[in-house]
Amino acid sequence: MVSPPHEAMHRIFQHDPGLFSRVSRFLGVDIPAPVKATALPTDLTETNPVERRVDTLLRLETADQGSFILAVEAQGKKHPDKPASWAYYTAYLWTKYRLPTALLVVCQDHATARWAKQAVSCGPPQLPTLTVQPLVAGPHNMPVITDPEEARADLVLASLAAITHAAEPDVDVILKALSTALRDAPEDVAKPLIEFTAQGLAKRPAKNLWRNLVAVDLSFYKSYLAEEVRAEVRKAVRDEVRKEVQAEVRDEALTQGEARRAAADVLAVLAERGLPVSDAVRERIDGCDDPETLSRWLRRAVTASTAEDVVSGA
Template sequence: MVSSSHEAMHRIFQEDPGIFTRTFERLGIPFPDAVAVSFPPTDLTEIKPLERRLDTLLQFDTADGRSYLLAVEAQGKKDTEKHSSWAYYMSYLYAKYRMPPLLLVVCQDEATSQWADRPFHIGIAGWQTLTVRPLVLGPGKVPVITDPAAAAEDIPLAAFAAITHSKNRQADIILKALSHALRTTDAETADLFKELTELGLGTTPAAQIWRDLMAIPTHFFRSETAEKVRDEGRVEGRVEGRVKDIVMLLGLRGVEVTDTVRERVAEASDEATLDLWFRRALTVDRAEDIFADPAD
């Protein structure tokens, strides 16, 4: 039976696919940023009555016109049968979609992580016909996030880190940082990652710590005082994110962004203005044209 912890470990990638590239960039293994992400079917069953199903399957389309598949598997313990399953998944995905498949295995304990983080060879001594080399995220690779401000900057990663480090001796500090971060975001996002974190912690002692932290009345998240405190950080974060989006979008479209344009966008603080510039960045041929007077 699939556990709630297993479910949460890969569902976070469904909620925020970008967590994949952000995390591996920190580890010094850069992958191209995606301009689009889609969700192909996870059912890899053939005509024969043998069911094979991935946890999560994502398709990343990059700015240079290339695409690749990311199969995410949550692994709770060592299981030698998984090697043949993973080999099947990768071969099947390549044969069906004709694009490079990557296998990402996420683990909550270091022993399983180290077991999975080894290439698996199919063949005979001296001649390997097929090698499966997973990307692995476990406690040794996922950052420990204990600073509430850092957690608020990337809540999906903070939630994933909290789940991954559920057995860490600093679990209470990690979870407190995440709980504070959730108070800086909107109620819908807070509820989603509150639930995913609880599912991911499963039956570990950290689960009780999380339940105690979440025992704070939920009206706090919606009270007038909390809303004012939250809005200050939330607006600042949205503005900063919109500035980055405008510059990135222009660059992805091949529009040259001068230092003057970059500085003017960075100095803006009005959300409505930045939203207008973002919409214009979708179509302009010159970066300067995003600042055009509406009367013109």
């Protein structure tokens, strides 16, 4: 099953195809910004029953270098079969569109990034024939954007920075800078980036911080993420109130129990001493719910001449 981080790592390039040219400078190449971008079908299946799908596929057109095909693959871990699939993708796309074809692999950990950027040849060492060496974006080369002003200058890149650094110690600062920058962004701009970032963080600890930032810093924003946090806050408040009420009821029950026992002790001492207890006195003792008063009456019951003396003067 496709995971949310997988979707976020490649779909963000569908959302903003120009992101690739801005990312390329961190990858050691210089790709001009596209003047036109077209999303292409991602199904690379042939007539045989083997299904092959690339994650995101774009046709980018630049002013000075013409058109090229960009395939974006999100890679969550090392997989020995992937280089062969990537070779198929690039060869097929080159054949189908007759355009230069580039492959970008987006990762969230250093080990996968190191593995993905290795050159892999399909032939024997002396006959490499077809070599695949994708560009790789990951925590090793994506910028750590911790300044809200820098994040505001390129919100999409800041979101990708958060996604690719999801497991890194710096992610908390990146998320805070991004949430601050998104406060001033129109909702139609902020909405997809909030969701991409949430998907990219998935079940990592930073997801909780992002959810809280969205609920507080971006309280204007309505989505499942924000509403989920607000619902949890409301539930926590209800649970706390319920606990307080239960504690009050429990304390009241304990107080009533103590009062009943103390009243019984007062009447027991009077009975042991053989002092007659009128109905009025008995009703007053049984009806008292103040432990301190009953304790005082108990001490009087030991020496009082009559039951009336016990309760006189309260």
